[in-house]
Amino acid sequence: MASVAKTDPHHAGDAPHAHPPTSTGLNHRKIAVWAFIGSECMLFVSLISTYLIYKGKSLAGPYPHEWWCRATNTIAKSAAELGQCAPAETFKPILNIPVTSASTFVLLMSSLAMVLALAAVENADLPMPSGAWDRILRSSKTWLWMTAILGTTFLGFQAYEFTSFVHEGLTIRTNLFGSSFFTLTGFHGAHVTVGVLWLLALLGIDYKRGLKPADALNVDIAALYWHFVDVVWIAIFTLIYLIQ
Amino acid sequence: MATMAAPVSGVHAESSSPSGIWSWLTTVDHKRIGILYLVSAMFFFVWGGLEALVIRLQLAGPNMGLVSADMYNQLFTMHGTTMVFLVVMPLSSAFFNFLIPLQIGARDVAFPRLNAFSYWVFLFGGLVITLPILFGLAPNGGWFGYAPLTTKAYATGYNIDYWVLGLQILGVASLAAAFNFITTIINMRAPGMHLMRMPIFTWMSFVVQFLVILAFPAITVALVFLMFDRFFGTNFYTIAAGADPLLWQHLFWIFGHPEVYILILPAFGLVSEVLPTFSKKPLFGYPVMVYSGMLIGFLGFGVWAHHMFSVGMGPVADSVFSLTTMLIAIxxxxxxxxxxxxMWGGNIRFTTSMLFGIALVGLFTIGGISGIMHSSAPADLQQTDSYFVVAHFHYVLFGGAVFGIMAGIYYYFPKxxxxxxxxxxxxxxxxTFFIAMNLxxxxxxxxGLYGMPRRIYTYDAGQGWELFNKLSTAGVILQGVGMLVFLYNFIKSWRSGPVAGNNPWGAPTLEWALPSPVPDYNFAHIPTITSRYPLWDxxxxxxxxxxxxxxxxxRLKTAKxxxxxxxxxxxxxxxAALLMSTMLCSVLFIHAGNLPLAMTIGIGSFLGLAFTLVSWLTSPLE
Amino acid sequence: MANEVAHAADAHGAHADDHFHPQWSTYWKVAVVLTAITVVEVWIYYIPSFVASKLFVPSLLIMSAVKFAIVVMFYMHLKYDHKLFRALFTGPLLIAIGTLFGLMFLFGKLAIRLGLGAG
Incomplete structure (x- = not known):
């Protein structure tokens, strides 16, 4: 991440044998990251497809949107429809829409913080405003921290979600829903984790020597990855959580 | 179209490049990495060929007992897996590495260290899959590894574990290389090297890299599911829990069919370089060649279920996939x-390279036509799982991919x-190869048409199969003879063959303007291209x-x-490649019931990998 | 250096030389739109009559597609960036979505009513 970009000014035409300009004028790593994101589309489509294919195919509960009585193995839209079922045998719908709505909002806002971080780095050379509050708003550190914290908050929500699901009787081994749900969201969570580590690395550079407009590309690439992980969640939130 | 005079210069670049094992272990030079791919893949080629030889000896006559049924399963699984992932793909990679920068006028690939990483990951993944056969523990579920047969309920041993892990490791190698080459081709072309002036090999490689980045995620996901099922008790392929037995098949063939084009398009590209040179004519219909390559790649994502006609997908799905398959024939x-x-009206020179190239055109056509026969679902139901299919894909993969690569090796060996x-x-x-291949x-x-099924380890006499099997076995032995001749030629000529000039064949593409062998910096200055055939025009x-x-x-000047x-x-x-491989393979100890050891190795490798990556990313490239 | 002069010159301008530069206000507006759509998505989830109607799934899909597109266009600045990046993303995305639809048909999650009877 910290290595010097191929198109950095100190390479541009100072020596006769320096690297020739790229064919498109674009940076190598940015092209590679977009190709990587294209590839990731297929990865998440495979995972999401599997979840959708197995939706409604589990032979036993708990289920994402339905109530389930283990003793009679019956499914119902509501607790009332379930009829007679001992409390210990009753499993409520697993997915917790209020909590996930909150975590979805957190991840969306992390994308906002990310673009503001990029804007701050791009404008790092401009004279700083005098007001303390304005200075904070203009600082790349502020927004990188904000993004990382919001990302970590999302991961915290996910950890809460996973543990509460396990307490409610759903593990990755329980049924097809459990296997496909935990694998899909786990893969997404792993991507967020990598993103947070990436942001922390950028923050490390920022504290060490300050991120300058010349570093905008490094931030841009991390941002592209971060936003992609966000748009994947937009799809997951609708397809897995909201559609019943 | 005056042919550029090709002065046979005696200048050798070898003197200026360092030698010794260490220089090969640490190299980031795309040409050396290409040669590493070539040599490793040839090793695996011999290995996979010997497996085929044992298979054929076992089938030479009815009720032979050379190997057990279990060993036979391991042999055909490993023959397929080896030839697809460890021979044809890396042989193509050898040419991607060696040729793409030279053909587009670049000094290296976009990410030289990532390129080295790809090679080492490939090597370690290959060893994870290949070595277990020495202990009778090789993967035994077919190269397609159909789940649920490969889940722990039906395959309790370690065999499939090696396959699941090895293929994931190999996937990382292919993906990393694909991002690298996509960037290289888009961004490192010399001035004037417009997309429509790029040599066809580079074009076909470009298409292949997109197939890789889109096909490999599907198999990665399928393998992750299988790995989770086998090691962590998930239910993706557990029929008793309601799993669909077709899930694996669909995910596998979403990868598997583009994979077929990943195997064949580079060979097509090589032949498209060889035929014009030895016909002394520009390639006929260059733009159409480019567009048809792109179309093959694109359509390749819409045909996967034609591998599954016999599972009963219903008339609509069968018809759709039949039609898209027939469309690819165009x-x-x-x-x-x-x-x-x-070649028509050309001034043809029948060099070995050209002979392999011409043979590809004929043999691939035979394999292509039997492929069109399979595209019809009713016909396929008669042919599927029989030796007819084995004949088909060996005509396209041996007669096509391997012959194309051989044409490439004879053509580019001097460079x-x-x-x-x-x-x-x-x-x-x-x-010998040509005769033996057809034999x-x-x-x-x-x-196959007489009803001999695939993957049986022996058969009874009197079904009309003996003669055909005898011929096939004789053919494989002859192929072995041909391979020995080739290896002898390869080693002998590398040591003491006649010195090649820059352009021994009078070829038109940019790489032939450089000294042979090419100095480490490739181009002393970056050329400006004004033609599709710069050396002719x-x-x-x-x-x-x-x-x-x-x-x-x-002597040639050094880069310095x-x-x-x-x-x-x-x-x-x-x-990094080694630690990534050990990290993945640590799950093997879960199978052995030693979770603490698995965790120790896994986490230890992960930390080592993280440390190595930080050190990699913070060290200067040049 | 010339570089710095150029920078100072457009310090107040909109960085006309850069190919992507939505303003801060754009980023905030996008965030407001994204939040609004998310609120609507969750809101309709709690209207049982709407959940039961045929419009529920299509409207959710459309809303998430709009969110997806907005983030890609503005936050990933694909709207302002080189067309090559657009191709690198949309090509694979279309193939991936095509694969998703193919799988949904093959596993009977979607069906085309052809009026051919049992299908």
């Missing part, structure tokens, strides 16, 4: 016609090593600096003397 047929038209392969031995190799695989059409001094400027005291910045050699990619 761009492929266009390519065949363009190659024939390229890689600076020496010529022996043409007499080469022709012996070609004719082996043509009778399989008949064996442009003057030599437009492409390369004069000998006076690039040599000193009878020319002031060209070169990437530092580094061991980090190798270490």
């Amino acid at each position: 761009p492929t047929g266009v390519k065949i016609l363009n190659w024939i038209s390229t 890689m090593t600076g020496r010529m392969l022996d043409e007499t031995l080469g022709k012996i190799h070609f004719w 082996t695989f043509f009778p399989m059409h008949f064996a 442009q003057k030599a001094d437009e492409l390369v600096k004069s000998e006076a400027e690039t040599t000193v005291g009878g 003397e020319l002031g060209i910045p070169m990437p530092f050699p580094t061991i980090r990619p190798l270490i």
